[in-house]
Amino acid sequence: MANTPQAKKRARQNEKARKHNASLRSMARTYLKRVISAIESGDVEAAKGAYAAAVPVIDRIADKGIIHKNKAARHKSRLNTRIKAMAA
Numbered sequence: 737m738a739n740t741p742q743a744k745k746r747a748r749q750n751e752k753a754r755k756h757n758a759s760l761r762s763m764a765r766t767y768l769k770r771v772i773s774a775i776e777s778g779d780v781e782a783a784k785g786a787y788a789a790a791v792p793v794i795d796r797i798a799d800k801g802i803i804h805k806n807k808a809a810r811h812k813s814r815l816n817t818r819i820k821a822m823a824a
Contacts, residue, residue, distance in 0.1 A: 760797050760800070760802050761797065761803070763793060764793055764794055764802075764803070767786070767789060767790035767793045767794070768790060768794075770786045770789070770790065771786040771787050771790050771815050771819075772815075774786045775815075775818050775819060775822060778822070780819070780822050780823050783818075783819045783822060784819060787815055787816065787819055790815070791812060794808045794811055794812060
């Protein structure tokens with residue numbers, strides 16, 4: 737446990753940041769799940785709409801360092817490939 741005042745403050749700040757980051761990660765997962773469920777239902781237009789809504793969210797959390805930029809790119813690429821395969 738933290739003993740000095742500044743260590744106690746850092747512990748409080750870290751906990752607050754951890755909760756905020758967890759919230760953002762959860763939001764990104766929700767958007768990803770919406771795209772995946774639209775793909776699995778076979779609705780191309782719904783999948784495209786969900787993908788368009790998910791991309792800025794994924795990019796935003798990657799910019800903030802919540803997830804790695806390559807992980808964000810991988811998610812976007814794989815979802816886009818699946819949507820294009822549906823349309824073909």
